[in-house]
Amino acid sequence: MQGYFVTGTDTDAGKTTVTAALSVLLGREGARPLVIKPVQTGCLKKGQSLLVPDVACVQSFGGEACALHCYEPPCSPHLAADLAGEKLCCQDLACEVREKALGRTVLVEGAGGLHVPLNESEDMLDLMQALSLPAVLVVANKLGCLNHARLSLEAMQARGLAVAGMVLIRTLPDTHYDAGCGAEAVQADEERILSDNVISLKRMGEALSVPLLADIPYLGDPFDREALLLSLQPAASVLQEKLDAQCSHEKERAEDLAFDREHLWHPYTSASKPLPVFMVRSVHDNKLVLDDGRELIDGMSSWWCAVHGYGNDRLKKAMQRQLAVMSHVMFGGITHRPAIELARRLIPLVPEGLDHLFYADSGSVSVEVALKMAVQYQISKGRPQRQKFLTPMGGYHGDTQGAMSVCDPVTGMHTLFNRLLPDHLFMERPSCRFDKPFDPASLDDARRFLKAYGDEIAAIILEPVVQGAGGMWFYHPDYLKGLYALCKERDILLIADEIATGFGRTGKLFACEWAGITPDICCLGKALTGGMMTGAVTMCTTNVAQGIGAADEEHGGGILMHGPTFMANPLFCAAALASIDELLASPWQERVLQIEARLKEGLSSLRSHTSVRDVRVLGAIGVVETAEPVNMRTLQAFFVEHGVWIRPFNHLIYLMPPFVTPLQDIDRLCVAVRSAVQEGCI
Numbered sequence: 001m002q003g004y005f006v007t008g009t010d011t012d013a014g015k016t017t018v019t020a021a022l023s024v025l026l027g028r029e030g031a032r033p034l035v036i037k038p039v040q041t042g043c044l045k046k047g048q049s050l051l052v053p054d055v056a057c058v059q060s061f062g063g064e065a066c067a068l069h070c071y072e073p074p075c076s077p078h079l080a081a082d083l084a085g086e087k088l089c090c091q092d093l094a095c096e097v098r099e100k101a102l103g104r105t106v107l108v109e110g111a112g113g114l115h116v117p118l119n120e121s122e123d124m125l126d127l128m129q130a131l132s133l134p135a136v137l138v139v140a141n142k143l144g145c146l147n148h149a150r151l152s153l154e155a156m157q158a159r160g161l162a163v164a165g166m167v168l169i170r171t172l173p174d175t176h177y178d179a180g181c182g183a184e185a186v187q188a189d190e191e192r193i194l195s196d197n198v199i200s201l202k203r204m205g206e207a208l209s210v211p212l213l214a215d216i217p218y219l220g221d222p223f224d225r226e227a228l229l230l231s232l233q234p235a236a237s238v239l240q241e242k243l244d245a246q247c248s249h250e251k252e253r254a255e256d257l258a259f260d261r262e263h264l265w266h267p268y269t270s271a272s273k274p275l276p277v278f279m280v281r282s283v284h285d286n287k288l289v290l291d292d293g294r295e296l297i298d299g300m301s302s303w304w305c306a307v308h309g310y311g312n313d314r315l316k317k318a319m320q321r322q323l324a325v326m327s328h329v330m331f332g333g334i335t336h337r338p339a340i341e342l343a344r345r346l347i348p349l350v351p352e353g354l355d356h357l358f359y360a361d362s363g364s365v366s367v368e369v370a371l372k373m374a375v376q377y378q379i380s381k382g383r384p385q386r387q388k389f390l391t392p393m394g395g396y397h398g399d400t401q402g403a404m405s406v407c408d409p410v411t412g413m414h415t416l417f418n419r420l421l422p423d424h425l426f427m428e429r430p431s432c433r434f435d436k437p438f439d440p441a442s443l444d445d446a447r448r449f450l451k452a453y454g455d456e457i458a459a460i461i462l463e464p465v466v467q468g469a470g471g472m473w474f475y476h477p478d479y480l481k482g483l484y485a486l487c488k489e490r491d492i493l494l495i496a497d498e499i500a501t502g503f504g505r506t507g508k509l510f511a512c513e514w515a516g517i518t519p520d521i522c523c524l525g526k527a528l529t530g531g532m533m534t535g536a537v538t539m540c541t542t543n544v545a546q547g548i549g550a551a552d553e554e555h556g557g558g559i560l561m562h563g564p565t566f567m568a569n570p571l572f573c574a575a576a577l578a579s580i581d582e583l584l585a586s587p588w589q590e591r592v593l594q595i596e597a598r599l600k601e602g603l604s605s606l607r608s609h610t611s612v613r614d615v616r617v618l619g620a621i622g623v624v625e626t627a628e629p630v631n632m633r634t635l636q637a638f639f640v641e642h643g644v645w646i647r648p649f650n651h652l653i654y655l656m657p658p659f660v661t662p663l664q665d666i667d668r669l670c671v672a673v674r675s676a677v678q679e680g681c682i
């Protein structure tokens with residue numbers, strides 16, 4: 001859909017007149033645009049039908065217009081809809097506009113200004129963002145308009161909306177003041193104000209890269225149509241040029257994708273033979289919007305992190321506020337409220353006793369820090385020979401070298417880096433399924449390793465209950481509990497990597513809660529910021545922190561040897577705080593349970609399919625393990641064709657949707673997975 005969204009600084013700013021005139025002028029230069037009024041209030045009853053004033057205005061110019069939701073009371077859309085027993089919804093309105101547009105150029109006209117409410121939580125600006133058309137701001141030339149124009153421009157730009165330009169219009173005659181004593185002086189003053197508005201608005205526009213497209217004089221009442229068209233003609237030409245530029249968009253995108261292929265690495269891909277990538281234009285709720293306007297239901301939460309979906313207001317606002325105050329400052333020798341507040345929130349939230357916290361800049365780095373903590377702890381206890389880690393097969397802890405060295409040796413490609421990576425100890429994958437009774441024998445291998453290498457092991461590192469990227473495997477919580485007890489016997493630390501599982505994904509806030517343990521060290525990341533930005537933490541018990549701190553000079557002097565540049569980045573802290581607030585204020589546990597039930601319902605029939613090895617569901621994670629590795633290229637394209645974003649790998653097609661996903665979208669994700677398997681497209 002191409003065209004413009006015409007908005008005003010105010011009601012009665014002259015929006016409709018300008019829209020009507022532009023529709024005619026743009027029609028002269030190219031295809032005639034359709035004027036769409038998503039919501040019209042103040043309609044007049046005329047027999048059985050409603051007379052829609054703005055539509056009538058456009059038609060009187062000879063333009064074509066339609067209104068989607070019409071109400072009689074001349075009030076704000078939210079109130080008018082409410083009085084009619086209806087509820088307006090931004091995304092639905094946007095869909096209706098797109099359906100009406102059907103490939104035509106459109107001029108969508110708002111109602112009133114930007115923050116006119118559509119319902120309790122959404123306003124006109126939300127609709128503009130959903131439509132993502134460039135805006136034309138109509139400014140009524142009067143006292144106070146500079147302030148209104150600036151607020152409007154900044155509000156639109158803060159939402160990432162392009163503003164094509166402003167149209168300044170005089171809606172009142174020059175002589176609207178009562179004649180009488182001093183009238184002439186008042187008039188002269190007013191003239192000075194109104195002509196200065198033109199200059200000041202132009203300057204303001206320049207500072208914000210928004211051109212003033214026209215300055216329309218007062219044109220009488222009823223206004224002189226021809227004079228209006230004449231004074232808007234140059235503006236229409238500029239807008240037409242920009243429309244033509246929008247048309248070459250497809251060519252531009254093809255060039256972008258070619259550049260991407262040529263120069264950019266994507267995760268785990270080849271630079272010489274990359275797999276195709278899809279251009280995402282924007283995101284909202286649980287949807288990814290592709291560049292061609294197609295919307296995909298997100299089944300990935302952008303790799304576990306976007307638990308609140310996209311564009312969450314609380315998160316965006318918190319980050320904007322922080323950005324306005326301080327986006328970054330070093331953490332060496334300095335502290336700040338966001339860092340302190342986040343720690344204050346996290347400590348009582350995580351399993352009890354993890355009272356010390358290190359801010360890392362990504363999940364992998366938080367794992368590096370955890371490994372160092374464990375080794376330094378053992379050194380300070382007089383056991384410097386304990387520098388090995390024991391970990392189950394099938395684990396994933398990140399892509400930096402230390403983290404890689406404890407990833408599954410096969411999927412982590414250890415053979416490739418065999419000289420680079422330190423050798424650690426790998427025991428069998430926890431064999432006892434989450435959904436089967438616990439078998440104590442599943443701990444035998446761990447016992448064997450601890451007995452043989454106990455004096456060399458600093459810590460056991462593993463993902464609690466759910467092994468993620470290493471195989472999407474769910475094991476029995478009693479395994480974790482048993483392992484914890486075995487560690488305690490030898491003062492070997494237990495590092496729980498909760499980067500994927502933390503913040504509700506498995507149905508508990510933290511997966512360690514399934515086993516009722518407090519690990520010695522715990523890594524959090526991914527959903528920590530609700531997917532707004534990178535950042536992670538490594539938390540540990542007082543025993544570990546004091547242990548490290550007690551080391552003498554010869555053994556490191558008690559200093560934890562790490563300190564990233566972006567440690568405790570305030571913007572990250574603000575995002576994380578808001579994300580935790582949002583999660584705790586939401587019925588997340590209920591949602592995760594509902595998603596779990598729907599995933600079970602939607603996927604379990606695949607269990608009997610010959611090309612499927614296993615189906616498992618836990619919390620908001622659904623996994624279909626296939627007998628043969630999937631064909632990424634064809635399967636990815638299949639899913640996009642079916643309107644869903646699912647990124648399979650190896651033998652795994654899995655779903656981990658945002659918690660805010662409507663249940664019918666969970667069903668659609670499951671239908672897509674079922675179709676792929678049943679149609680043999682894997």
Ligand SMILES: *Cc1c(COP(=O)(O)O)cnc(C)c1O
Pocket residue numbers: 362363364365367396397398399463468469497498499500501525526
């Ligand atoms: C993703 C992940 C990491 C690595 O986090 P990054 O932010 O990608 O560095 C570590 N551990 C687990 C369990 C993960 O899922």
